[in-house]
Amino acid sequence: LEALGLRVHLEDDLSCPICGHILSKPVVLTCKHRFCKACLKDSWETQGSGDSHFCPLCWRRSSMDQIVVSSVLERACESFKESRGRNDPEACQEHGEKLTMFCLEDLEPICGYLLRTWRTSLDPEMISGALIDVAKHLDPVILDPNTAASCFILSEDLTVVQTASQNFKLPDNPERFDISAEMLAAEGYTSGRHSWDVEVKDNTYWVVGIASESINRKGKHVLTPAEGFWTIRFRNGEHKACTAPWEPLNMTKTPEVIRVVLDMDRGKVTFYDPGERTPLYTFMDVITPRAFPYFCTACKEHPMKILPAP
16 A cells, blocks of 8 residues: 555656646746646647746746756656556556547547547547547536535535525435535546535635445534545634544645545545645545545535536
8 A cells, every 4th residue: 555655646746737647748847846848838828928938837937948858857757657557457558648538449448648649640520539538528516405404505506505594494315414514416436537626715614525325314424534434624714634533734825726636446535726736635545336526514604616627
């Protein structure tokens, strides 16, 4: 497990925050953020700021006149991909990239390197429909009103929840939480990588994360992984991971949005402030056949909102 944790941490360090793949021709900006050369070039061209360029993550001005590839970092990335290609059954043995796409012509999974290769060599219309990009075909997360506690008010599109000052008379169906102010999303996940953003701005009491399908919806809950919950929370002015015992989150500022990134295949869930590269917290041993996005809020003044898919 220790070796797996080191490998996962190394992969996060060597991944481009724009495309999500292992860095290709890596560039390190003066703010220390790292990007693929092509991704950074596309971002700078999109910014349209004349001679001034800014980091796509922290938006600090870059003093680089030219995009210079870091040869040291490039060798580290190539070494990591070679190692993963040999040791990871879910990675492409030839390129070391994760098998995140499916070729409908050959009926087999392929890595992102072959998407990038096809895109630069063929007319996009020629390959339309040939590949399924998993990240672009995720359904947006919506709330499940059948699980909502009786104190909640939900928006019509099922993306905003707020705690009311009274309880409503609702059917006591088996799926519904009956005591605590809790609810789940409408869809659970059994495999793949999924992410969603939750706006918690000004909310004074919230919990977000994932829960196992097997949790008991009735009665009080202890929000720990042993009970089937992998969550972080804000209460009494403190941000903590719901572990046993609770642990403070790794943060430099109060987040207004929490990004939850669930990787069912690798059994981990990571929480981010979308404006920061460093994770707030990561649970490494997510063991459950199906995980549902989980939400809890006891704040009556400000809602919790699920934002459009990132």
